[in-house]
Structures are given as C-alpha cells and as structure tokens.
Amino acid sequence: xxxxxxxxxxxxxxxxxxxxxxxxxxxxxxxxxxxxxxxxxxxxxxxxxxxxxxxxxxxxxxxxxxxxxxxxxxxxxxxxxxxxxxxxxxxxxxxxxxxxxxxxxxxxxxxxxxxxxxxxxxxxxxxxxxxxxxxxxxxxxxxxxxxxxxxxxxxxxxxxxxxxxxxxxxxxxxxxxxxxxxxxxxxxxxxxxxxxxxxxxxxxxxxxxxxxxxxxxxxxxxxxxxxxxxxxxxxxxxxxxxxxxxxxxxxxxxxxxxxxxxxxxxxxxxxxxxxxxxxxxxxxxxxxxxxxxxxxxxxxxxxxxxxxxxxxxxxxxxxxxxxxxxxxxxxxxxxxxxxxxxxxxxxxxxxxxxxxxxxxxxxxxxxx
Numbered sequence: 508x509x510x511x512x513x514x515x516x517x518x519x520x521x522x523x524x525x526x527x528x529x530x531x532x533x534x535x536x537x538x539x540x541x542x543x544x545x546x547x548x549x550x551x552x553x554x555x556x557x558x559x560x561x562x563x564x565x566x567x568x569x570x571x572x573x574x575x576x577x578x579x580x581x582x583x584x585x586x587x588x589x590x591x592x593x594x595x596x597x598x599x600x601x602x603x604x605x606x607x608x609x610x611x612x613x614x615x616x617x618x619x620x621x622x623x624x625x626x627x628x629x630x631x632x633x634x635x636x637x638x639x640x641x642x643x644x645x646x647x648x649x650x651x652x653x654x655x656x657x658x659x660x661x662x663x664x665x666x667x668x669x670x671x672x673x674x675x676x677x678x679x680x681x682x683x684x685x686x687x688x689x690x691x692x693x694x695x696x697x698x699x700x701x702x703x704x705x706x707x708x709x710x711x712x713x714x715x716x717x718x719x720x721x722x723x724x725x726x727x728x729x730x731x732x733x734x735x736x737x738x739x740x741x742x743x744x745x746x747x748x749x750x751x752x753x754x755x756x757x758x759x760x761x762x763x764x765x766x767x768x769x770x771x772x773x774x775x776x777x778x779x780x781x782x783x784x785x786x787x788x789x790x791x792x793x794x795x796x797x798x799x800x801x802x803x804x805x806x807x808x809x810x811x812x813x814x815x816x817x818x819x820x821x822x823x824x825x826x827x828x829x830x831x832x833x834x835x836x837x838x839x840x841x842x843x844x845x846x847x848x849x850x851x852x853x854x855x856x857x858x859x860x861x862x863x864x865x866x867x868x869x870x871x872x873x874x875x
Contacts, residue, residue: 529630531573531621532566538624546742548725556617563591565618570625575635582614582641611641654802654809655816655847656694665690668793685780686789688756689771690810696747697814697832700782700807701725705736709766716754717746720833724782732782741835748831782807815840819847 535557542550564581565573584590586604605613619636626634656664669687693703701723710719721744722736739745749757760770773780790807794800811832818828825848829840 529570529625530566531568531570532562534570534625534630535562535566535621537628538621541624546738548737552612553617553620556613559592559594560585560590560613561618561621563593570631573622573631573635575638578614578635578639582610582639585610585613607642614639615641653812653843654805656805656809656813658817660797660799661691661694661810661813663797664793664799667797668789671789671792671796674796683789684756685760685771685774686785686793688760689785690790690793691753691756692771693807693810694813694817695750695753697811697818698747699723699740699811699833701732702739702833704769704771704780704782704785706770707766708761708764708768708770711749711754711757711761711770712746713754713758713761716749716751718749720745720747724779739833741833743833743835745830745833815844816847819844 539550539553539557542553545553581590588604615636619634622631622634622636625631665687668690669682669684671686672681672683689703692698693700696718698706698718698720702720705722705724706718706720710721711717712719720739723739725733725735725737757770760772768777769779771780772778786807794802794805799805815828815832818831823831825837825840828844829837832840834840
C-alpha cells in the first residue's frame with residue numbers, strides 16, 4: 508500500500524481523498540463561478556439544465572463514484588424520459604425523446620463542463636465522459652428542416668409579401684415594400700432572422716456594398732423573441748457583401764432616416780418589428796399566396812439556407828461562406844451544406860491531365 512502511494516505521489520496521480528469525496532453539486536457551484544466570459548444566455552442555459560436535469564441525478568453523488576457505466580445509463584434514461592428531473596409545472600415536463608442537440612447540451616456541455624473542470628482541478632484522476640460520444644446533429648431532422656429556394660421562388664415569395672395589403676379587407680393600393688425587402692435581404696445575405704430585424708440604417712455601407720452584422724434579437728428557450736438586443740450568436744461582427752439590386756431596394760428605406768433608426772421598421776410608429784408577428788402576419792400568408800404552402804418546413808430561417816445554396820451554386824468556397832454566414836467554425840458550414848458542393852473530381856482529373864501534358868510538351872521542346 509505504501510509503495511503504491513509513493514508511486515502515485517511521484518507520478519502525480521495521487522489525489523487527496525477529501526477532494527475525491529466532493530459531491531457533484533459542490534463541483535458544479537465552483538464551475539459556475541468560473542464562467543466569467545460566458546454570455547448571459549449561456550449562463551441561463553447552464554443554470555436551467557443543472558436545475559432541471561443534471562443535479563436531480565448527480566447532485567449528491569461523490570465525484571469519484573461517477574463512472575462511465577452510470578453515465579451511459581443516464582443517457583438511456585434521458586432518451587426514454589425516465590431520468591429524474593425537477594421541472595416547474597406540468598407544462599414544462601421534459602420531452603420523452605429529446606433531440607440530439609438538446610441531449611448534447613445536457614450531457615456534453617453542462618454535465619461535461621463540471622466534469623472537465625473537476626479533472627483540471629485534479630479532484631478526479633480522469634473524466635469518465637471522455638469515451639462517451641454524443642452527436643449534437645440529427646441528420647434526418649436537420650435535413651427535413653432545410654428548405655432551399657431558387658432565385659425564382661425567392662422573387663415569387665417577395666412579390667407575394669409585397670402585394671398582401673392589396674388582397675386584404677380594404678383592397679388598398681398599398682404595397683408592403685419592407686417585407687419584400689426583408690425576404691430578398693435574408694435570401695441574399697444569409698443573415699439570421701434575429702440579426703435582420705436588429706439592423707440599423709447605419710449598418711448599410713452603400714459605397715462599399717456591405718452590411719455590418721454586429722447584433723441580434725435573441726430568443727429564450729421557448730422560442731420567444733426578447734426585447735433586448737445582444738451580440739451575434741458567435742459574438743463575432745461580420746461584413747457581408749450586398750448585391751447591387753439589393754442596395755437599390757434598401758435605399759428608399761434608408762432615405763431621410765438617422766443611422767440609429769431600424770432598417771426594417773414597423774408600419775406603425777416606425778419602431779422595431781417583431782419577428783414572430785411578421786412570420787404569422789406576413790411570411791406565412793405570403794407563402795400561401797405564392798403557392799408554396801405545400802413546402803414542408805419553409806420558414807423565415809429557410810432564407811438563410813437559401814443564401815448558402817445560391818452562393819455555393821455561384822462558386823463560393825467553404826471558407827468565405829462560413830465567414831459570410833457567421834459560423835463559429837468552417838466545420839459547421841461543411842456539416843450543414845457539404846452536399847450542396849458539386850462533385851468536381853472529374854474536372855480536377857481533366858485539369859491534372861492537361862497540366863501534365865503541357866509540362867511534358869515544354870520538356871520536349873527544351874530537348875529539341
């Protein structure tokens with residue numbers, strides 16, 4: 508025993524028994540206080556998931572007793588809706604089968620954050636979560652959610668939105684040019700809906716044909732849009748090129764307005780538009796008027812996917828597309844849209860063939 512203890516001390520594997528006996532809840536409290544650079548929305552999600560899913564199962568468990576087998580069983584219980592939970596009210600009971608993305612947030616991000624922190628602090632020798640791999644992606648679900656419109660379909664949808672007022676009760680001659688511009692802007696810049704509705708007039712650089720996307724209207728966990736604005740999803744500011752026709756469409760919306768005024772303003776009062784109201788009152792009705800009601804999954808966010816498909820079709824590479832869309836990493840762009848890039852291996856082979864033939868010909872000419 509003494510020899511084993513000496514070996515552990517010399518190798519750095521020794522961990523004080525008092526440290527190992529910490530409960531998960533104690534470790535979680537210290538981990539939470541260490542999240543100094545986390546966004547408010549992330550902190551709230553950590554707290555919610557700790558309270559509702561993680562602490563009910565692991566709160567009183569000693570760190571050294573958490574092993575791979577018990578974690579795997581917990582994941583199975585989460586999937587089947589059998590894991591302990593602490594939700595407030597019956598309407599917030601957990602779903603029977605959480606999505607892969609939500610399961611990843613519970614296990615890898617929140618529970619895993621505590622376990623990784625505990626490993627770094629050397630409260631446990633190794634992290635039992637290391638060999639457990641959960642994908643945050645659900646290919647079947649994500650594929651069903653992605654709708655890619657053609658240029659013609661974007662125009663049909665925008666025109667339908669523009670002419671909605673003339674089809675209303677009063678049959679007026681008014682045109683909803685703002686909604687038409689929103690649809691075209693979203694489809695040709697890839698901006699997220701929250702980013703689009705948070706734009707100001709001063710964010711449009713007419714001379715250089717760029718839009719600066721620096722903020723967004725965030726959503727809570729129930730999908731409700733918050734009144735306060737925050738940084739973009741990744742916290743990055745990006746400048747996205749604007750096609751010339753879009754500049755021409757935005758200029759009338761900018762004329763006579765201060766840089767701090769909203770670019771896409773409500774008809775009454777000129778204030779910020781509510782994305783949910785716009786979706787229900789304009790987008791869904793325009794979809795029906797344009798004959799696209801049978802497109803399953805078509806929603807405002809589909810216009811962001813549309814931008815990706817149109818940009819790729821016109822030759823945009825993955826790095827530039829990732830920057831334009833504000834993804835946190837190029838791998839995310841590839842995961843979402845890899846199937847849209849054409850298979851150009853035959854073209855590559857032909858080019859290699861031509862390049863070699865040219866090189867061989869040049870050598871032959873030099874030898875003559």
